[in-house]
Amino acid sequence: MIRVLLADDEAMIRAGVAAILATDTGIEVVAEAGDGAEAIELARAHRPDVALLDIRMPRLDGLAAAAELRRVAPDTAVAMLTTFDEDEYVARALGEGVNGFLLKAADPRELIIGVRAVADGAAYLSPRIAHRLIAKLGPETLARAVPARKQIDALTPRERDVLTLLGEGRSNLDIAARLHISTGTVKAHVSAILTRLNAENRVQAAILAYEAGLIDRR
Numbered sequence: 001m002i003r004v005l006l007a008d009d010e011a012m013i014r015a016g017v018a019a020i021l022a023t024d025t026g027i028e029v030v031a032e033a034g035d036g037a038e039a040i041e042l043a044r045a046h047r048p049d050v051a052l053l054d055i056r057m058p059r060l061d062g063l064a065a066a067a068e069l070r071r072v073a074p075d076t077a078v079a080m081l082t083t084f085d086e087d088e089y090v091a092r093a094l095g096e097g098v099n100g101f102l103l104k105a106a107d108p109r110e111l112i113i114g115v116r117a118v119a120d121g122a123a124y125l126s127p128r129i130a131h132r133l134i135a136k137l138g139p140e141t142l143a144r145a146v147p148a149r150k151q152i153d154a155l156t157p158r159e160r161d162v163l164t165l166l167g168e169g170r171s172n173l174d175i176a177a178r179l180h181i182s183t184g185t186v187k188a189h190v191s192a193i194l195t196r197l198n199a200e201n202r203v204q205a206a207i208l209a210y211e212a213g214l215i216d217r218r
Helices: 011-020 038-046 062-072 089-097 108-119 125-146 148-152 157-167 172-179 183-197 200-213
Strands: 002-007 027-033 052-053 077-082 100-103
Touching: 002 011, 002 038, 002 108, 011 108, 027 038, 027 200, 038 052, 038 062, 038 077, 052 062, 052 108, 062 077, 062 089, 062 100, 077 089, 077 108, 100 108, 100 125, 148 183, 157 172, 157 183, 157 200, 183 200
Parallel strands: 002 027, 002 052, 052 077, 077 100
Antiparallel strands: none
16 A cells, blocks of 8 residues: 655645545555645654655745655655646756656546656656756756766666656556566666766656657657
8 A cells, every 4th residue: 555645735636636546546645734844744653655745835845845854754755746837846856856746737647657656666757747847947957957868878778768668657667567677677777877877866867868859758
């Protein structure tokens, strides 16, 4: 069972997200918070597998809460709930070790896929968020945050395959099944990819996969 902490200052949004997650019998919302500070306290108490945080919240916003969660609940994966006008927040969150970015207006199935992916240790970047982020920041700005596209050439063909699936938000288990390799081998490839690309986390690697044209941007 994947245990989720949900934090959003809008009660209706929390209710809607909780209702969507409840349709998956393998996911349970164990706590709900109305702001980032409350989310930190609930994370300490419940130790959820995934914390799903709105970016804009009172007292402590999602970015600050994500940074604090890395300290108080390092085993909790963090995914951010975003809207189309928050691209700059998404860019800042890359440095906070956030595992995923989910769009509030996306298909409900994407929410479940994203939560399952980050719970499994994968990065999940909503395709529409990735497309907008790249379009807004531009190659020169992204190059200061993640390696230049030419570094993709340093990857082996298998590593490129893994990076492509990682960029699509696939979990380690899914990547292993698609490439007919073990999850341990997938983890080893991901570690090598992050090292070769000088990426701090899987989300940065996923964005680089988009920038390099490995992922369909539609």
